[in-house]
Amino acid sequence: MEEFAALIDALVYTRSRNEKLRLIAEYLRATPDPDRGWALAALSDGLDFPAVKSSTIRNLMKDRIDPVLWSLSRDFVGDTAETASLLWPAPDQPPSPPSVSETVELLEAMNRKTVVAELPKLLDRLDPSGRYALLKLATGGMRIGVSSRLAKTAFAQAFEVSVDEVEEYWHGLAPPYPELFAWAADGEDPPDIDNLPTFRPFMLAHPLEETVVDLSDYAAEWKWDGIRVQLVRAGDETRVYSRSGDDISATFPELLDVLPFPAVLDGELLVRGKVQGGEDGGAASFNALQQRLGRKTVSKKMLKEAPAFVRLYDALLVEGEDLRQLPWTQRRARLEALMERLPDSHFDLSRIVEAKDFEHLAAIREGSRDDAIEGLMLKRKESPYIAGRRVGYWYKWKRDPLLVDCVLMYAQRGSGKRSSFYSDYTFGCWDGDPDAGADLLPVGKAYSGFNDEELKKLDRHVRRNTVNRFGPVRETDKSLVFEVAFDSVHESKRHKSGLAMRFPRIHRIRWDKPPHEADRVEALRALVRD
Numbered sequence: 378m379e380e381f382a383a384l385i386d387a388l389v390y391t392r393s394r395n396e397k398l399r400l401i402a403e404y405l406r407a408t409p410d411p412d413r414g415w416a417l418a419a420l421s422d423g424l425d426f427p428a429v430k431s432s433t434i435r436n437l438m439k440d441r442i443d444p445v446l447w448s449l450s451r452d453f454v455g456d457t458a459e460t461a462s463l464l465w466p467a468p469d470q471p472p473s474p475p476s477v478s479e480t481v482e483l484l485e486a487m488n489r490k491t492v493v494a495e496l497p498k499l500l501d502r503l504d505p506s507g508r509y510a511l512l513k514l515a516t517g518g519m520r521i522g523v524s525s526r527l528a529k530t531a532f533a534q535a536f537e538v539s540v541d542e543v544e545e546y547w548h549g550l551a552p553p554y555p556e557l558f559a560w561a562a563d564g565e566d567p568p569d570i571d572n573l574p575t576f577r578p579f580m581l582a583h584p585l586e587e588t589v590v591d592l593s594d595y596a597a598e599w600k601w602d603g604i605r606v607q608l609v610r611a612g613d614e615t616r617v618y619s620r621s622g623d624d625i626s627a628t629f630p631e632l633l634d635v636l637p638f639p640a641v642l643d644g645e646l647l648v649r650g651k652v653q654g655g656e657d658g659g660a661a662s663f664n665a666l667q668q669r670l671g672r673k674t675v676s677k678k679m680l681k682e683a684p685a686f687v688r689l690y691d692a693l694l695v696e697g698e699d700l701r702q703l704p705w706t707q708r709r710a711r712l713e714a715l716m717e718r719l720p721d722s723h724f725d726l727s728r729i730v731e732a733k734d735f736e737h738l739a740a741i742r743e744g745s746r747d748d749a750i751e752g753l754m755l756k757r758k759e760s761p762y763i764a765g766r767r768v769g770y771w772y773k774w775k776r777d778p779l780l781v782d783c784v785l786m787y788a789q790r791g792s793g794k795r796s797s798f799y800s801d802y803t804f805g806c807w808d809g810d811p812d813a814g815a816d817l818l819p820v821g822k823a824y825s826g827f828n829d830e831e832l833k834k835l836d837r838h839v840r841r842n843t844v845n846r847f848g849p850v851r852e853t854d855k856s857l858v859f860e861v862a863f864d865s866v867h868e869s870k871r872h873k874s875g876l877a878m879r880f881p882r883i884h885r886i887r888w889d890k891p892p893h894e895a896d897r898v899e900a901l902r903a904l905v906r907d
Contacts, residue, residue, distance in 0.1 A: 398531045605646075635722075755772040
């Protein structure tokens with residue numbers, strides 16, 4: 378555990394991507410199995426210990442030190458694991474650190490009742506750096522500037538293998554990945570995933586921005602406002618994977634017995650809207666889909682009211698044949714031929730958008746505000762299906778965002794490198810005429826769209842204009858206007874305003890604009906689409 382703690386400390390104190398890759402690669406080469414496999418899983422968010430939550434740590438700390446001291450320290454530091462590791466009372470006996478494997482074994486054995494007694498015993502065996510690494514590992518939220526992709530890239534560099542091959546095998550294997558290390562480090566045969574319903578990394582798109590493409594080389598499709606999924610059938614089992622490779626099959630059980638042949642299909646998961654008479658129609662808004670996301674169990678009522686279906690984009694593998702090296706035109710033809718074998722209750726095909734030229738396509742895009750459409754995808758007709766983003770192959774051309782002026786209401790500290798700054802902002806619109814005494818109603822929350830210098834100015838504004846405190850949240854005076862960009866707005870019973878924004882972000886900070894000139898809730902409500 379000392380070596381793993383040293384790795385975590387080193388990763389925290391460097392911002393260099395190349396240095397992080399070097400540190401992880403050196404650790405993986407120098408550390409024996411299975412410790413390095415568990416460490417790799419921790420760095421790539423592949424571990425989950427249900428008994429250990431942030432609330433568990435808070436309760437343990439408040440039993441050992443003054444609760445006020447804990448709250449003040451946590452608020453100042455901004456990170457639960459770091460605060461707890463420094464404030465944990467030093468044990469009478471010198472540390473006797475466990476290995477990473479022993480730590481994982483002990484954490485897996487804990488439940489909600491035993492964790493109160495067992496986690497302190499483990500913390501007592503470690504120094505502050507070890508405690509920090511343990512708590513980061515145990516809660517599953519490393520937040521040390523290492524993404525899952527970076528961890529896999531470091532693995533590939535450590536053993537001089539292709540990161541694309543690592544991605545190919547990764548999702549069919551479980552921590553501590555003995556087959557992966559045997560292949561990469563020891564030269565054994567690659568892991569056999571042919572009969573496993575395994576996730577394959579998605580091909581992604583670059584933003585179009587200022588690029589103008591020749592439509593003779595590219596095909597245009599609608600970019601639908603659902604969630605990108607991969608439907609995989611192998612070994613008589615079907616699974617549904619999200620964009621990040623998470624298995625979301627339990628959330629959409631109606632899709633698990635409708636793919637009648639072995640395949641890996643790429644598409645957009647949507648839910649049916651209702652047409653006149655109550656019959657299922659086309660795609661509903663993302664807000665309707667959101668009611669089903671993240672649920673461990675789905676009621677019969679929800680399955681009936683918001684049935685899921687997949688709008689297909691691409692075919693990666695079909696009945697044992699790998700299509701990914703074929704050009705898009707051939708894969709599209711194969712996908713079109715498959716449609717007659719798929720039930721139209723659960724599948725349809727994302728249609729091609731026909732346009733005379735690029736200017737005509739731009740005009741079509743401008744009119745795409747309705748029907749759960751985010752914008753357009755432009756796909757090079759000769760492009761193979763390659764994991765990740767490759768310049769010149771696929772572009773995403775989102776419609777222009779909607780804009781509204783809102784007033785800053787509340788602020789909260791961020792996490793990681795933003796833990797010392799108030800960087801998460803809740804904003805509102807006027808519920809009527811502000812000059813007649815109307816209230817502000819919260820309509821959204823954002824933590825992006827500004828640079829580091831702007832963040833420092835916003836942090837100073839929050840500190841100087843705080844009028845109330847609610848735990849970690851500061852209420853500010855209603856003096857600062859944000860121009861907020863968002864993709865769409867929907868009705869929501871969970872918010873006091875009755876509205877919820879889709880992808881809100883700060884577009885501009887309007888230091889110059891008086892708050893009474895900000896928009897009203899009715900202006901947002903007028904943008905709601907059924």
